[in-house]
Amino acid sequence: MQALLRELPLHQGLARLFGQLGGDGFWRAQVDLLRQLVPLDNALVSLMRSGQAPRLLADFDFAGAVDMADYGAGMYLLDPFHQAACAGIADGLYSLDGLAPDQFRQSEYYLSYFRHVVGSDELQFLLNHRGAVLSLSLGRQTAFDAAELGTLLCVRDWVLAAMRRHAELSAPEGLVGEPAVGSLGALLERSGVRLSEREEATARLILQGFSSKAIARQLGISPETVKVHRRNLYQKLNVGGHAELFALLLRRG
Template identity: 45%
Template sequence: MDILFHEVSSHSALARVIEQTGSPRFWRQLTLLLRHWVQFDNALAIHFPALGAPHVLDEYDASPAPVASALYLDGLYLLDPFYQAAHEGLASGFYHLEEVAPDQFRQTDYFLNYFHDHVLEDEVQFLLQVPDGVVSLSLGMRRAFDATERGKLTLVSQWVLALVAQSWGQVSVSVPLKPPVGDALAKFGEGLLSDRELEIARLILRGYSSKAMAQRLGISPETIKAHRRHLYAKLNISSQPELFSRFIQQLGFQEETSG
């Protein structure tokens, strides 16, 4: 009997999602529907336009703390592994953090000082490539998603993405697009770092090990380490946390780096 009532409730929630297709309330109804099957802790629906800074479509949090922050929207998203994967052409689909994150992502200052406080411990995303950028629905959890939970979300992902595509096609973005942040790393390294050093600085911040960077760039780990030493010397820093601090400062958030 409990199963019957649960199924009725889920079908009613699905009906509300379909009714709200194309409206601003679509995202909240979709989030509430997904929580019938997986009790994730927060959700963030966001649009990353091809040109311009991202903007939030909807936020949900089971606790009072906000999901997004000005720091993320004003440039920290450039270190988001899901954003970077989508920007590099990752196909529309449902993905787990471990599928897209660099090998040392959980050791980065981005993970330790932002992700762990806002997204929490683990994340999955429904990603949809659209003509004007990427639309994503992120689900965060205070613990790791288990195999059963990931399986349930994978099972429904095809119709979730189909509904997202249909809803997005019916609505135009009404929020004025802010100008793109650009590459904050390029700004503080402009005229100082070589193109290769700048590329390696980006990968360090995103959480790539020397071995992973070497494989990605087709050069030896020893060459990577030499470039790392040179770029640290040019920036007068000695560690990845200092590099992250310089990145944050370039975004205009000097006060927030002390926490």
């Protein structure tokens, strides 16, 4: 009996969640329920579709005000979860470390932007629906440990089922994406400089947090050729390195 009483808030949260399916309060009920299981600093719901900017559906910040304007203006192009969703990904719960490039946490995107908007770690429930990917992002200033990830994996199936049912009951216009801001290369070319296809690909991978060796594997070229492309694009854009390249992208976005 005592065990059932301790779990009473969880059952009450499930009741609120079911009652909000298809309604305006669904995402708040979903996030509040997950916070009973794992501490969170923020949560974000978005719809991702290849060739479009993500549509932000709900935003909950429990640690202070966060401005998401830069994300929709172009920072999403560097988001590992957005990249994975647009490339094709199965329904499930995914971790930042499981999807991010090898040097993501050393990238200027992570150091100057991601840590301040999301935190040091992120998990996302991803659900394919009507040709798009519906995302429920859970962010925190401290890393999720194995026990917390295990807890969320235990509830993954009903979380995804609730997300799917809510999406089926929602108005179709609520699941339409936003116009794309253009490719990363197009944003950089607002500086008046045109990059070659290889230079643009190198710039994108640098900004996403890939090491030179990982870029070489991605593009099927040698690490020495990567260095040549890196040097050429830095010269063309008149930047001194990774940090200045990211600052330029942020200004152009």
